[in-house]
Amino acid sequence: MSELKIAVVPVTPFQQNCSIIWDETTKKGAVIDPGGDLPRILAALEELEVNAEKIVLTHGHIDHAAGAAELAETLKVPVEGPHEADKFLLDNLVADGERTGIPGRPVTPNRWLNEGDTVDIGGFPFEVLHVPGHTPGHIVLVYKPGSFAVVGDTLFQRSVGRTDFPYGDHDTLIAGIKSKLLPLGDNVTILPGHGSASTIGTEKRTNPYIR
Structure with a gap:
C-alpha cells in the first residue's frame, strides 16, 4: 500500500525548506525547491533510498531554484514548474546569486505549470494552484487525499510571503491565500518555504495577515 513520506532538507543561508516527497513503497519521488x-540534498536522497524522478519549483527565487539546473543534470531528471510568469527570475539566477552569495544557474523547466494542472510525485497526484503576489508565477502543490500542501513562500506560520519586490503585490497574495488556500480545509497541513509546518486551521485562527 502506498504511503506518502516527506523529508525537509534546510538549504542556503536562508534556511529554505527543500523537501523530498516520495512513496515509501516504491521509493519514487521528487525534490521540491533545491x-x-x-551535496546535502544528494546525501538525503541516498540515506532515504529515494529515486527522485523529477524536480519541482514553487517559484523562481534564488533560495528555491539556484540548484535546480545542476541537480537535474546530476539526477538526469526533468524540472517542472513554476508558472511561466516567473521565467524572468529563473533567467536571472546568476545575477541574483552574485547579489546574495548563493551560486545559481539559469534553469528552463521542461514543463511550466498552470492552475488546475496535476503533478505526479511518486504516484501521488498533486493539484497545482497559481498563487501570485510573492512572485508572479508562484504555485502551490496540493495533495487533497492526504490533506497536505507545499505552499512555498505564500503562507507561513503566523506570516505571509514578502511582497516588497518591484514585482510583488500584497493584495494579490492575500486574495489568493483567502480564495485558494483557506478553502482547502482547516485540517490541511501546510509546508512553507521557511520555518515550521502548520495547518490551515491554525493560520486562520492565529495569522494576523489573514484573520
Missing part, C-alpha cells in the same frame, strides 16, 4: 547545498 535552492542550493546539493
Whole structure:
C-alpha cells in the first residue's frame, strides 16, 4: 500500500525548506525547491533510498531554484514548474546569486505549470494552484487525499510571503491565500518555504495577515 513520506532538507543561508516527497513503497519521488547545498540534498536522497524522478519549483527565487539546473543534470531528471510568469527570475539566477552569495544557474523547466494542472510525485497526484503576489508565477502543490500542501513562500506560520519586490503585490497574495488556500480545509497541513509546518486551521485562527 502506498504511503506518502516527506523529508525537509534546510538549504542556503536562508534556511529554505527543500523537501523530498516520495512513496515509501516504491521509493519514487521528487525534490521540491533545491535552492542550493546539493551535496546535502544528494546525501538525503541516498540515506532515504529515494529515486527522485523529477524536480519541482514553487517559484523562481534564488533560495528555491539556484540548484535546480545542476541537480537535474546530476539526477538526469526533468524540472517542472513554476508558472511561466516567473521565467524572468529563473533567467536571472546568476545575477541574483552574485547579489546574495548563493551560486545559481539559469534553469528552463521542461514543463511550466498552470492552475488546475496535476503533478505526479511518486504516484501521488498533486493539484497545482497559481498563487501570485510573492512572485508572479508562484504555485502551490496540493495533495487533497492526504490533506497536505507545499505552499512555498505564500503562507507561513503566523506570516505571509514578502511582497516588497518591484514585482510583488500584497493584495494579490492575500486574495489568493483567502480564495485558494483557506478553502482547502482547516485540517490541511501546510509546508512553507521557511520555518515550521502548520495547518490551515491554525493560520486562520492565529495569522494576523489573514484573520
